[in-house]
Amino acid sequence: MTFRFYLPTRVFFGEGVLKEHGDFLGRLGRRALVVTGRKSAIVSGAMADFEELAKSLGLSWIIYDEVAANPTLETVAKAIDLARGEKVDLVIGIGGGSPLDTAKAVALLAPNRAEAAELYEAKLPVEPLPMVAIPTTAGTGSEVTQNAVFTLPDKQTKKGFSDDRCFPRVALVDPRYTYTLPRDVTIDTALDALSHAVEGYLSKRSTPLTDTLAMEAIKIFSRHKHGLLEDELTPVTRNELMYASTLAGMVIAHTRTTLLHTLGYPLTYSHDIPHGRANGYLLAAYLEFIQPAEPVKVDTLLKALGMNSVAEIQELIRHLLPPATQFSKAELERMASLVVNAESLTFTARRATLDDLYGILAKSLGQ
Structure with a gap:
């Protein structure tokens, strides 16, 4: 029997994990871009928990909350512009698979000066920004994968992207955030x-x-x-x-x-x-x-x-x-x-x- 298994993501699972283990974020950066949708992070309570944690750690943050279901690379591009303009050194995805996948792409592309449209073919030699995943749905598992999926209107379908550097550094998985679904x-x-x-x-x-x-x-x-x-x-x-x-x-x-x-x-x-x-x-x-x-x-x-x-x-x-x-x-x-x-x-x-x-x-x- 031979096989390989690679999972570089540090996973904290359970109710209240942001309060109990969130101090790990303070080791990853000082200014964060929070990538999320328009409602899920707020309704679930995840955003309030994050903001409380960030204040206690002395982190500053900026929010990009325009991620809709089945995001396009245009969505990624807007988030990248914000990340570069605000000079963030940490990306945090809060939400379902769409915000988490968008956060992965932003973390990878922003320091490489590559455009979102180049995601599937660009050479990306610079290491990505550290990325943290806080899921609010029980479905995609994106918090522990190196994969992201985006909608490609020109091809009339969706397409996956994979890079081992896109594994989140940390996954803070709190089932309470799904209670309001x-x-x-x-x-x-x-x-x-x-x-x-x-x-x-x-x-x-x-x-x-x-x-x-x-x-x-x-x-x-x-x-x-x-x-x-x-x-x-x-x-x-x-x-x-x-x-x-x-x-x-x-x-x-x-x-x-x-x-x-x-x-x-x-x-x-x-x-x-x-x-x-x-x-x-x-x-x-x-x-x-x-x-x-x-x-x-x-x-x-x-x-x-x-x-x-x-x-x-x-x-x-x-x-x-x-x-x-x-x-x-x-x-x-x-x-x-x-x-x-x-x-x-x-x-x-x-x-x-x-x-x-x-x-x-x-x-x-x-x-």
């Missing part, structure tokens, strides 16, 4: 975390250690299916879903995501379907496609979910999510064509053709 967002993000674990477990890049983390995340989701279905989102459920999200993030930091995520991107870009929800709609058809290549693993994860068949997953999704939009054959073909050459298909356990991709979409969303 509405049920639909909680479900969407939980399905995102589940898809990370499932895809990582079935990836060609999986290892015995990532499999262990993935199975634990899948079992946690299974334990809380009832709470998601019945809107019984207790503190215990919130805590465990956040833990599962972080575990699943550790998985995809090593395995990356596969065709399930990639197929979901056009649904989010073109039809404004939340990312985790898009994955949920496609999950059963994806597993059905992968099953011939990995029958033992698919059977194992079904048992971890407390299910006997892929059909039972489809039934769970039917109860968790609103009815899926049904798309025309032409639109399904268009979306499949956008991802047929994606790198993630090389990590997928079974090689997918254009017809295969169309078939997954059609089974999930066809008329």
Whole structure:
């Protein structure tokens, strides 16, 4: 047995971690750019906790709060301009995956004098600014990955970026910040975390250690299916879903995501379907496609979910999510064509053709 595992992020997990362990920020910088969305950091209480901490540490900060869902590189560019203009030496992302991913790109690009549009191809020799992640959703796991995803309007989809220097220095993971999330967002993000674990477990890049983390995340989701279905989102459920999200993030930091995520991107870009929800709609058809290549693993994860068949997953999704939009054959073909050459298909356990991709979409969303 041989494998590698790399996780340079120092993770503090639990209620009240900013108060208990936040003094670590004082070792990283003196003037911070806080990258966040318009509401989540405030509503969750994370911003108030950060400001209290920053004052106690003597940190100064400036806030960039214009990160919307599915950010573009234009959003990154605005944040970079602010970071450079304010001469910050620390970047702090507070929010869901979009603010955390934006913060990673800013931390990497700002000291390199590179433009946001160059993210995917520029040479970036200068070490990034230290970046701290404070998640407020239990879904992306971005607090423990080197990955970021941005919307590319010219390509009509989203695209991932990866650089090991983008691992946050510190992740302060407080499940309390998810307590104010509405049920639909909680479900969407939980399905995102589940898809990370499932895809990582079935990836060609999986290892015995990532499999262990993935199975634990899948079992946690299974334990809380009832709470998601019945809107019984207790503190215990919130805590465990956040833990599962972080575990699943550790998985995809090593395995990356596969065709399930990639197929979901056009649904989010073109039809404004939340990312985790898009994955949920496609999950059963994806597993059905992968099953011939990995029958033992698919059977194992079904048992971890407390299910006997892929059909039972489809039934769970039917109860968790609103009815899926049904798309025309032409639109399904268009979306499949956008991802047929994606790198993630090389990590997928079974090689997918254009017809295969169309078939997954059609089974999930066809008329």
